[in-house]
Amino acid sequence: MDIERVPQIKICGVTTLGDAHLVADTGADALGLVYASSVRQVVGDVAGDIIERFSHQFWCVGVFRHQSDQEILRIVQRDTVPVVQLHDPASDDLLDALAARGVRVIRALIVTAPELTDHEASAIVAVIVDGAQPGSGVANDWSLVTTLHFDVPMLVAGGLAADTVSAVIDVTNPWGVDVATGVEFSHGVKDRVKVANFVTRAREALSQKGAS
Numbered sequence: 001m002d003i004e005r006v007p008q009i010k011i012c013g014v015t016t017l018g019d020a021h022l023v024a025d026t027g028a029d030a031l032g033l034v035y036a037s038s039v040r041q042v043v044g045d046v047a048g049d050i051i052e053r054f055s056h057q058f059w060c061v062g063v064f065r066h067q068s069d070q071e072i073l074r075i076v077q078r079d080t081v082p083v084v085q086l087h088d089p090a091s092d093d094l095l096d097a098l099a100a101r102g103v104r105v106i107r108a109l110i111v112t113a114p115e116l117t118d119h120e121a122s123a124i125v126a127v128i129v130d131g132a133q134p135g136s137g138v139a140n141d142w143s144l145v146t147t148l149h150f151d152v153p154m155l156v157a158g159g160l161a162a163d164t165v166s167a168v169i170d171v172t173n174p175w176g177v178d179v180a181t182g183v184e185f186s187h188g189v190k191d192r193v194k195v196a197n198f199v200t201r202a203r204e205a206l207s208q209k210g211a212s
Contacts, residue, residue, distance in 0.1 A: 012031070015041075024058065084098060
């Protein structure tokens with residue numbers, strides 16, 4: 001796997017080292033560690049342990065929402081977070097500080113408000129287009145997603161699962177996909193069979209679309 005390449009299959013909401021191993025075993029390209037307040041929030045030293053163990057194998061993405069620049073930078077420094085996913089408009093100061101630390105930035109957008117600032121557009125490595133309720137498992141409006149175009153790779157999210165991901169890829173032609181609820185046994189607990197099936201079907205569909 002090319003660690004420098006923007007990932008195509010991201011499994012978000014990983015909360016344990018065991019589930020991080022599961023994601024690695026199934027061949028996903030990235031995992032998401034939710035630092036924001038959430039039923040999937042990673043606690044204690046777990047995130048740092050996961051990043052230390054897996055950041056040289058695939059992308060370990062810190063997910064932030066409704067958090068101050070200072071809190072984001074404190075966590076990035078504490079856990080050596082190599083990639084951040086920002087769900088709120090990013091200030092110029094935050095983007096500059098992350099760039100100075102060599103941290104990659106993914107901007108998460110909701111489909112009904114897909115705008116980027118000029119600084120964001122020049123600073124980010126990818127976008128994730130989610131539905132109106134990120135992390136809810138509610139399906140995105142894929143017809144709206146098809147109207148969006150960015151100068152960086154676009155991953156899509158919102159209610160994905162193994163039985164829907166192929167059709168969504170066919171319709172939206174994204175660079176990649178991001179999933180949480182659709183591969184869980186319960187909130188924050190991944191289901192090995194669901195993750196494996198999702199990765200297999202997503203990889204096949206992306207390959208057929210020529211995104212790989």
